[in-house]
Amino acid sequence: MANRNTTRKQAPKAHGRHWGRWILLILLLIFLNIGIGVGIYTYRIWQTLPPVHELKEWRPDEPLRIYAANGELLQVVGPQMRYALPITRIPVKLQDAFIAAENAHFYSDNPLYYPVSYTGILRAAVVDLIHMAPVQGASTIPEQVARNFYLTPQKTISRKVAEILLAYKLSMHFTHQQILELYLNKIYLGEGAYGVQAAARIYYGKNVNQLTLGEMATLAGLPPAPSYLNPVVNPKLAEKRRAYVLKRMEKLGFITADEAAAARAEPILSQFHATASNSAPYVTDWIANWLSQQFGPDFTYRSGLKVYTTILPKAQAAANEAVAVGLENYDMGLSSMDSKAYRGPVAQLSGAALQSALAGKRPAMLPPHDPANLQWGVVTAADAGSASVSLEGKHSVTLSLKDVNWARAKRGAPQPKAVNQVLHAGDLIWLRPYVHAVTAGAGQEWGANVWSSGGPNSGWQLTQIPQVQGALVSLNSRTGAIHALVGGFSYELSHFNRAVFAYRQPGSGFKPFVYAAAMDAPALLAAGNSTYLTPQTPIPDTPLSITLPTGQIYSPTNYSNQYSNTPIPVWADLAYSHNVPSVRILMDIGIPYAVQYVQRFGLPAQQIPAVPSMVLGSGDYTPLQLARGYAVFSSGGFLPTPYLITKIVNSRGTQISLMNCPLGYAPPPQQTAIPPGVAYLMTQMMQQVIKIGTGVAAQSLGRNDIAGKTGTTNNENNAWFNGFSPRITTSVWVGYDDNRTMGRWAAGAREALPIWIHYMRTAMAGEPDIGFFRPPDVVSAATASDSSAGRRQIGVSDYLAGYPPIAAPAAPTASTESGTGTDLGTHLLNTIKSLF
Template structure:
């Protein structure tokens, strides 16, 4: 017995002499924007807590916490054998883990120094560190740290953040009823959340109040009065982080791409430099909120990418992360006519030119020798004349698209889609041309980036660099090796030039051109349940989707919501990232044609379009309807031989 006493004394002296480990919450994992401003500071379970002095925490909240979590906190020394024995009896009676038996000191140690793994080794360390903590700090300091560290749900750590989240007030102003509600949350923040499960939360509040009566902190009358007091919950946005959809994506990417373990993120000391541009992110969020109708359950997603590097500059995954954290930037929905950018990219590489004409009228196609497919244009509006590719893109003509699809071959189009970034399932059907096979806004942004950067497939990403203060390692995202040419530069330019017409007079995006501050290439897309707009400038690609999570059909007004969101955002982006417009690559031939005949225009042609052709593919004949005078741009200058000699 003497040896045991001597051994315990030696252990306690050693623990007293040994400094406590660094506290992880003092050096959190930090997620930063590309400019270095802090988006969020994370542990594995969320952001840092708001620190509140103990004299600002109501005594009733302290008593409620002690009553339900550790009634003998001021009597035991770090570990409570009585609580552990009681927990074992309750767990055995229930057949599963109901109570953990941990004291407040043990819970604090787990939050400050240890991972959440359940092993005997960790439990032993927990006990020793708990003893050490009580040797180094007073009970009052431990309770203060506990109340400022424990998780209360919805991203709120500590009573300060929890009070503002749930009740919209400083913790010092909490009532007994509110204090009892908060004190019941740490046992199961998601189970007892009053925002998600109000009945379970009230049951938990009753249990807390009853425990306060049992330990003598309240009378039964006070407990009953507090239980019947109405509670008014605050509906402020979840304080998880700025740009929450983006931030959570970046956190997962850091774990997957840079092989950062959850334990490393939890312990802190990690600096994650993201690709986010705060100005563009704010513009994206504003565009979504200001455009979607108030009170509607309709949702939206927006993804903006640097086409040169694949860096995601802005991301919105829904209207409100607090009520719906599901990131719709990754949701697979029918892209509609935005898929035509892929189709015509394939067509231009397989014999089609901008001057190719297809008659716009209700058409039934024969395919696979015996199958029939009838194509309808939106609203049954047909031009009832041959259209060029530029006109077909601007009007979003479906007959032209299906004709091109069947001519070059659906499998060829699928192969092109794969090269440009579509990874979702596609089938070689005529309707492939109309975007009936679901894909995500992020994939469509990747597709259009190959056109915006001159033909290179990029890898979209949210994290540029990860630094560890513990190991000193620095990991960076390698952009150059991840760029692969998949489209000829000339074809990328042709598509860019053709899609400028979507925002021009007669184009499906013309109504939103007032938001823009310069040229852009884009394509609209509409299905019964999805509205899209995807487009770009030389420095930024943006994909927008609007629809219902339930696939509820869109109304006529809702079908046109994606365009304004896209244009409001891209108008800001043009001011934020000014750039010169594209120049045609060497070798392309610029021609002015009459779209009615698809022949070279003359001075008498009232309507013309300017297109670019690869060598040998441009029209050679002048307009047969207006062939009286050849315009200057088509006249061949007869230069004297001596000028050719001296000025060549």
């Protein structure tokens, strides 16, 4: 019985061992299946991974960069700011900073730590389990390279597996240094900066080799949260993160304790550095559009093209200011004889909108960026004597009556006598730095308001966005290099480039081209004409009627609608811009001949109307075309080809052809388009425009080496001033885009000339007042004239006889010709070229 009982008690143990073996077998099968499944899953992911060896040829997508003539960066056009540097050009301490912060075992060959850190993965997994969310990463530098190049930042298991596998692939094809180079050039560090060089430029305005140790550590602390740890946005958090990086660098032996302490003591001085000045937006826009049309947008904006231009930053800044202030002055009635009206505030703010604006938030009804030189403000209080204005929510400024007294309620209304007649609490308004307006040429018929900056402490002035538009082009008269170009009041408000694409009538600004044709004796002779004009030739200024081929009667009038009983010399006709004598000159030399001759100034034949009003500027031309034409006078007869681009290079430094570029570099011409003598005589005549004629306001520049011509069209639709010094030619146009009138008293002398003066004051600063070159074949001699015809016989040497005295840079030399443009010889051409 005892044995039987013992047997019965041991049976359950055997049964338990039986089930234990089955459970173990089932678990083994489960783990085997899981292993097989994980293996298949991993293998499938591996099969889908890209071939990483292609990264050996990788270069980052680099944006288009456009540079000024002095190397200043004008604009960066592209999706991100990137630079690619070889690892040898990245400072070792900067490399060490990122290794200390992101992957201390980066140079280890231990499979536990490189290319994947399994201890890091375990640590992150524990933290994630505690928080029940993927809150901590554990990516080594190879893993980050894999993610940055091929994967999304989404935190999923499949992405993590792919990241690990790609890290192994990378380690099989690349050395540690090659992987680190890819990482440091690809990593996103905030503010649109990809890579350490871009970040150094953005945060410190430096190259990586100029960074201090503290700045290097600050950049190395950014990868985990570039926006949150941004030293510009959160300097205190950035300082804490920098301290962590420095501590890690010291612990790993990358720096000494003294170096770490000195770096920790550095103040956080980061500030956002604009990638470019963007001072010539109409220029950079034209260049980007041309490149995109020529090569396609992908190559243009992602291949790292570098475009070098002729823009002079100082001149461009002066042009921007001159056009903006000049157009504002017109719209405020400060440069016009026609009073203008204040169109009222942009909006009347109240409630939450008012409080938001006072806190510095930009009101939604404003354009995204301030146009030109304007800033927005909100009136917080106003009484008779002054108004308090919150300037963009940053600080308060005070406006007095002098700052708003231009703001009439309507045209012709009296000026306001109290500030609160104009401004009221809650008004959203535009302000500009105060401008001093002084009348140049006061007491003379063509005096005009010319302004100057009030300086940094002159306060602010109420203004409004002008409805009128304008353009300015300034170029080197001999080479054609464009130094400054403005296509409108504000690129922010209108991208249309009026300097290049706006075809407008030049009015009297066209006269010099026809006058030159009338004084070129050899050209007239070749055209079958036996006589020519001189500056002293008298031309009748009496009413004129011409029967056109259509049977219509054309009767030109002078601007003043007045005439002279006595003939007026050619030089005075030009200086005072008389219209009727100009038409007589055109009819005298013949319209077909004039059309052919005017083409010498680079004006296309299809744009030149073969009608009597041609001389008065009835054709349509762009400011750039007129600037080129006037450069012929300034350069002594040479027709330059205007250009903006000196060269384009790709990311490897290879130059791109400019063959099809309409504003690409072209060498200066070696042959004159018109005789140097004719160019000189026309220049002398256009100096009289400034000395006694419609351009007298330009005397405020205090120089003797300037010349030019005003232009005003019928109904005062367009106002021009085209003028030059011996080196610089500048054309200015003012008018409405819809070609409506600017007012009865609008004129080139009042609207365009002040802009030209303000710009040229800066453009000519530092240049000696040397006068214009006088060709040796221009002589002065007494002659007889055919007073009845008002013309001279060919061969007479008296171009300057009786001409008002003008300082000349050189004494005349004997010659049998008189500015007729016969072969002057190589020595004359070389002398003219040497001036440029």
